[in-house]
Amino acid sequence: MTELLQKQGVRGQLHRPEGDPVAGLVLTHGAGSNCDTKLLRAMAEGFVERGVLVLLFDLPFRQRRASGPPHPSRAAEDREGVAEAVAVMRDFGPEPVWAGGHSYGGRQASMLAAEVPAGIDALLLLSYPLHPPAKPEKPRTDHFPDLRTPAVIVHGSKDPFATTEEMESALELIPGTTILVEFDGARHDLAPDKFPVVDRAVAAMFDLLQRREK
Template sequence: MTAAAHTPFRGEGVDGVLQRPDGPVVAGLVLTHGAGSNRDALLLRRLADALIDHGVAVARIDLPYRQRRPKGPPSPSTAAGDRDGIVAACALLRQVVGDVPLLVGGQSYGGRQASMVVAEHPDVADGLLLTSYPLHPPGKPERARTEHLPDITCPAVVVHGASDPFATTDEITAALDLVAGPVRLVEIEKTGHDLKPDRSPAVDRAVEAVLTHLLGRRPPAGPD
């Protein structure tokens, strides 16, 4: 595995950690967390550790609501501020990585906010990575969060657990048909909303999709 430096990633409205490969940087990724978590969530750490081995610099950030308090869920009234924090993080990472593709995404709530960012501001990022997109509250499919999906024009990768109560595979497939840009859905069998990053192929398959679908690079070589 490529060695990586872990450094603070901070700016106006931005607080996180940057993992940068010890070698050429081929892309940058701003990655953020779900509603009850933070930048040190296991899935985010596993994704970052895997992607830096392929030259992707990853900034794992705490959303502004998490910066204000260490625990507790976000408030709908401050969601716009969380999106502002993602925009600021993307701008900061562009300064760090230079003229390479910049991706943005996150787990659950963080991914939803990132998807709204690229819908509202298409120039903020060149690709989108969503893990466990919370299509609707569990048991309430009539409350689908799809209004902004037709405004997403960049390539997107969506990693979905087959047992996720926030969306069935059929529901997420139908929702992604609304997205204007090219989408790859990666379904992980026998997993729910947390994707079990230590016990499922979610991270490996997400990395493969990021490299091939978002960055147009060759897929990682499999084991001999």
């Protein structure tokens, strides 16, 4: 069941599983879109089938205007938007609560997890934008050494924001547990209708959950 949600400054879609949820997941979008994308809808459907309560939500920059990229000077507001979405999910009661998103949205979630380690139980980072296209000399990894939250990183080998080798090297900077899910030939959009992105992402997140419970 899907319903529109607007609560505590959070705007999005709540996707409910049948029965009591086994976990909660808040997912957001990249710099050029909103929460109603093919990738995020596919992820919501896949996680709901496994009993996860899923919230797809728009970041504050997208709530302010329907199009256009975020401004770097207001990125902290977008991280606060992730924190508010996590708080809304916790109000619904599922445990654990996971957070993440596509590209820019995933980056902001990971930065929030580095700043507030206890706030998020695990991360799902879809096409993490490791550096601007064709600019590997500008890595977006300053917070990686402070990231202790377990994370699943879903990456396509043809993503212009990072090569597989660059991603593997960057993940060595993270002290927390990481699982890299790689798709040969996938680009930044991950093409969930072409690659088994959802199935493998769901499996990897539940693998993290099992590791935590041991």
